[in-house]
Amino acid sequence: xxxxxxxxxxxxxxxxxxxxxxxxxxxxxxxxxxxxxxxxxxxxxxxxxxxxxxxxxxxxxxxxxxxxxxxxxxxxxxxxxxxxxxxxxxxxxxxxxxxxxxxxxxxxxxxxxxxxxxxxxxxxxxxxxxxxxxxxxxxxxxxxxxxxxxxxxxxxxxxxxxxxxxxxxxxxxxxxxxxxxxxxxxxxxxxxxxxxxxxxxxxxxxxxxxxxxxxxxxxxxxxxxxxxxxxxxxxxxxxxxxxxxxxxxxxxxxxxxxxxxxxxxxxxxxxxxxxxxxxxxxxxxxxxxxxxxxxxxxxxxxxxxxxxxxxxxxxxxxxxxxxxxxxxxxxxxxxxxxxxxxxxxxxxxxxxxxxxxxxxxxxxxxxxxxxxxxxxxxxxxxxxxxxxxxxxxxxxxxxxxxxxxxxxxxxxxxxxxxxxxxxxxxxxxxxxxxxxxxxxxxxxxxxxxxxxxxxxxxxxxxxxxxxxxxxxxxxxxxxxxxxxxxxxxxxxxxxxxxxxxxxxxxxxxxxxxxxxxxxxxxxxxxxxxxxxxxxxxxxxxxxxxxxxxxxxxxxxxxxxxxxxxxxxxxxxxxxxxxxxxxxxxxxxxxxxxxxxxxxxxxxxxxxxxxxxxxxxxxxxxxxxxxxxxxxxxxxxxxxxxxxxxxxxxxxxxxxxxxxxxxxxxxxxxxxxxxxxxxxxxxxxxxxx
Amino acid sequence: xxxxxxxxxxxxxxxxxxxxxxxxxxxxxxxxxxxxxxxxxxxxxxxxxxxxxxxxxxxxxxxxxxxxxxxxxxxxxxxxxxxxxxxxxxxxxxxxxxxxxxxxxxxxxxxxxxxxxxxxxxxxxxxxxxxxxxxxxxxxxxxxxxxxxxxxxxxxxxxxxxxxxxxxxxxxxxxxxxxxxxxxxxxxxxxxxxxxxxxxxxxxxxxxxxxxxxxxxxxxxxxxxxxxxxxxxxxxxxxxxxxxxxxxxxxxxxxxxxxxxxxxxxxxxxxxxxxxxxxxxxxx
Numbered sequence: 001x002x003x004x005x006x007x008x009x010x011x012x013x014x015x016x017x018x019x020x021x022x023x024x025x026x027x028x029x030x031x032x033x034x035x036x037x038x039x040x041x042x043x044x045x046x047x048x049x050x051x052x053x054x055x056x057x058x059x060x061x062x063x064x065x066x067x068x069x070x071x072x073x074x075x076x077x078x079x080x081x082x083x084x085x086x087x088x089x090x091x092x093x094x095x096x097x098x099x100x101x102x103x104x105x106x107x108x109x110x111x112x113x114x115x116x117x118x119x120x121x122x123x124x125x126x127x128x129x130x131x132x133x134x135x136x137x138x139x140x141x142x143x144x145x146x147x148x149x150x151x152x153x154x155x156x157x158x159x160x161x162x163x164x165x166x167x168x169x170x171x172x173x174x175x176x177x178x179x180x181x182x183x184x185x186x187x188x189x190x191x192x193x194x195x196x197x198x199x200x201x202x203x204x205x206x207x208x209x210x211x212x213x214x215x216x217x218x219x220x221x222x223x224x225x226x227x228x229x230x231x232x233x234x235x236x237x238x239x240x241x242x243x244x245x246x247x248x249x250x251x252x253x254x255x256x257x258x259x260x261x262x263x264x265x266x267x268x269x270x271x272x273x274x275x276x277x278x279x280x281x282x283x284x285x286x287x288x289x290x291x292x293x294x295x296x297x298x299x300x301x302x303x304x305x306x307x308x309x310x311x312x313x314x315x316x317x318x319x320x321x322x323x324x325x326x327x328x329x330x331x332x333x334x335x336x337x338x339x340x341x342x343x344x345x346x347x348x349x350x351x352x353x354x355x356x357x358x359x360x361x362x363x364x365x366x367x368x369x370x371x372x373x374x375x376x377x378x379x380x381x382x383x384x385x386x387x388x389x390x391x392x393x394x395x396x397x398x399x400x401x402x403x404x405x406x407x408x409x410x411x412x413x414x415x416x417x418x419x420x421x422x423x424x425x426x427x428x429x430x431x432x433x434x435x436x437x438x439x440x441x442x443x444x445x446x447x448x449x450x451x452x453x454x455x456x457x458x459x460x461x462x463x464x465x466x467x468x469x470x471x472x473x474x475x476x477x478x479x480x481x482x483x484x485x486x487x488x489x490x491x492x493x494x495x496x497x498x499x500x501x502x503x504x505x506x507x508x509x510x511x512x513x514x515x516x517x518x519x520x521x522x523x524x525x526x527x528x529x530x531x532x533x534x535x536x537x538x539x540x541x542x543x544x545x546x547x548x549x550x551x552x553x554x555x556x557x558x559x560x561x562x563x564x565x566x567x568x569x570x571x572x573x574x575x576x577x578x579x580x581x582x583x584x585x586x587x588x589x590x591x592x593x594x595x596x597x598x599x600x601x602x603x604x605x606x607x608x609x610x611x612x613x614x615x616x617x618x619x620x621x622x623x624x625x626x627x628x629x630x631x632x633x634x635x636x637x638x639x640x641x642x643x644x645x646x647x648x649x650x651x652x653x654x655x656x657x658x659x660x661x662x663x664x665x666x667x668x669x670x671x672x673x674x675x676x677x678x679x680x681x682x683x684x685x686x687x688x
Numbered sequence: 689x690x691x692x693x694x695x696x697x698x699x700x701x702x703x704x705x706x707x708x709x710x711x712x713x714x715x716x717x718x719x720x721x722x723x724x725x726x727x728x729x730x731x732x733x734x735x736x737x738x739x740x741x742x743x744x745x746x747x748x749x750x751x752x753x754x755x756x757x758x759x760x761x762x763x764x765x766x767x768x769x770x771x772x773x774x775x776x777x778x779x780x781x782x783x784x785x786x787x788x789x790x791x792x793x794x795x796x797x798x799x800x801x802x803x804x805x806x807x808x809x810x811x812x813x814x815x816x817x818x819x820x821x822x823x824x825x826x827x828x829x830x831x832x833x834x835x836x837x838x839x840x841x842x843x844x845x846x847x848x849x850x851x852x853x854x855x856x857x858x859x860x861x862x863x864x865x866x867x868x869x870x871x872x873x874x875x876x877x878x879x880x881x882x883x884x885x886x887x888x889x890x891x892x893x894x895x896x897x898x899x900x901x902x903x904x905x906x907x908x909x910x911x912x913x914x915x916x917x918x919x920x921x922x923x924x925x926x927x928x929x930x931x932x933x934x935x936x937x938x939x940x941x942x943x944x945x946x947x948x949x950x951x952x953x954x955x956x957x958x959x960x961x962x963x964x965x966x967x968x969x970x971x972x
Contacts, residue, residue, distance in 0.1 A: 059740050059746075059748065060738070060748060060792065061796065062834055063740045063741075063746045063747070063748050063834075065740075065741070067741065067745050067746050067833070068741050068743065068745055068746070077814075114814070115813065115814075118813035118814040118816075119813050121813065121816040122807050122813050122816075123805065124804070124805030124807075124867075124870065124873075126818075126823045126826055126827050126830060126870070127823075128820065128823070128827075129818055129819060129820040129823060131820075132817070133817035133818055133819055134817065136820075151827065151830070152827075154745070154831065156745075157745065157830075157831075157833065158830060161830060161832075165804060165805065166804075168799055168800055168804060169804030169805070171800060172800065172803065172804055175800075181800055212785045212786070212789070212791075241740045241741050241742065241746070242739070242740065243740065274717065275716055275717020275718070276715060276716065276717055277715065277717050277718040277719060277722045278717065278719075278742075278743075281742070281743045282743070382744075382745070385744070386743060386744065389744065389762055389764070390717075390719070390743075390744075390762070390764070391717070498733070499733070500728065500729035500730075500733065501729075504729075542733060542734065543733060543734045545734055547701065547736075547785070547786050548736035548785055548786040548787070548789050549734045549736070550728055550733075550734065550735070550736060550737065551728070551733035551734050552734075
């Protein structure tokens, strides 16, 4: 992609620099960092609101990690079951996150996801269809109704391609008007941002480099949207690609924003475990959503032994009932293979630990005995392909071997739910890099919808911020010089550490000591090792060529991975309970006193430079009408007695809660009466 | 189980370069991309390799392995003999940036020349109705991961730089076909494919289909049907008479919608946020 013609280059020689490269400057209204679902949706929104937008991404345009999403996008359109609506989706999301979620984010997400999905069809997306021609929806863990819009098992690719093509269509409109495709919406692919630049408290721009050439770049923008995804490359076994180095998390911290919930890391229950070189690659949850079952080496469907107390009422207790649910969801409870991901991952971990694992250290996921081969290749084409080509396993003829893999970080930048604004004026965050929405554990399918809902809101938030801005902040020469020194340090270092070796040590440390099951002494050891790495990373040296030099790129990503790893380890050590994506061997149960405690990380200046600090922060109480969407009996499992006051059960029932809920209200009330206060009455089939 | 493999990897840049010999360990179950990563970590820290998902889903790691265009992440080492010398080179049709990385911007430029999906007028978001059988034809083409191996191998451009200007290549000719077969797209794609995409240059040698890692039947299901549709249309005299006027109208309409959506970013473009729902957090 060509650069817009508005650039000027000038020499910005740093003191004592041995080789001086020019810095190219670009000016845009909004800078979107990351070109996955959230970044592209934010860019579209900001551009539709009249802003000049630049999108920056580390990979080629269209290769973002969103393409890896397989199962689908959760939105309560009600196409497969008309009883679905935003309230049910909201409840499922809060339950999945063990009520630690930012409830306002969960509310906006549940309400706006359908609009965001339908809108994709107007951009040209082609989802799988129901018999009456609507968007088909499939079952997924923790979702009470079939809710995931999908395209086979390549939904993420459809999402990325659709948004990419919408960007192109906007560029075509700009071309018709201005004669330049990139006049109002430019894509800078294979660029990395290394630092956000500020003018006083406000965002003024960003500094980075162009990967193919090593050219240094400075973007002047008063609004920056972080959409950089997650942190999985800090762990050895992960489903994440090389891009997931926590860049946005670290950029936000260095700019003065806060990260919350960093202890909550989702280990997807089903990653490939064999052959070793593909260990961690994702096996979609759709395999279970469409009927696949988990078995141990003794052939037992072990998930029936792992239904936790809080979900006891909502899951089948026999294989027969679980199997009937696929065809008659109204009169049967769902099979426990479809429990939220944290539960399934822990169960698999335990089966392996107790000696009932497969030869490669996983368990068996079998779909071959559950449906005809042709059905499997139609519903799960990329899984068929992936196992056939990478493991020589035919999933239509036998089981897959699977085990947990680091998949997603629930923690991220603390943002205002409505505008996606961080605490730093001009800095916004959306998608995986933002925290709060998913609480302690994300439901499958809620990520793609999160990207669109909050990507859109971030783009709108950035545009509104600019409209209210009295004066455009400016980038100082000093901040550019400083950012440049950091970028060039590994090139000027000589005879230092090898970036690849340091990275492997970091990954091994996080994998072994801050992984799926955590202990205090192990995490203390991890922090000690991380502190050693903190001293070594500035000494990493690379061969001096600037053009497409992966050693240099990794050297610069390391400090971000280290910073997020410290946040994860510190918060995980502090939280003395087990909840969602945080499991403590030494504190194995959920403690309701911790539900409203959020752990927040920030960077504070100290004698040895800035260090990560951890603080406790309270969670705002849920709005009354949302609180009333749950039965008191269910809330009692998560809340302390003091927090339960004001629930509708304390007072005569109200008539309405607003238009969206009117239809469901009647049904919910009736199911409550009939099932006698059964938590989440709709889960057992209402009037059953 | 492990062994030492003999590799020849092309190292160089736009100025030139050559194959460099490496001996490198191979473990069970590995793919060529694993070996490139081991080279980076142990012997060639600055060797440029473009990759991303390592699962055959993103289409970043295209290269020519023993002369065959492949995704490195999906090429298993077990397909080679332990004594076999394996060569890895950048894909040839695009300019080299460094080592195994090429400049594929040609493809992004061609993508911009294909007019976007033209939605039906008067059908609101949420009201789209399509039959599964009808979406499946275009869905096959939307499996494309844009690895550009088909663009690389297509002999129309592989050895003919001069054809890059008039010819979009199989990937984007397939995009015309995908839109043509989209049940709700309202634009006529035949003329676009023929006149802007250079469909006539394709002489259906099926090289593109052979290298497609997604096993899309590019020639049989996209290019040949598109050629047939173009021919049908071309020999229809009524179409021939009206087409120039029609095309001009279409272009004018496109310009107008562009200007509109910039000036009216309200609910009409489907992206406005419902103002009533945006309020401060924590109010109860």
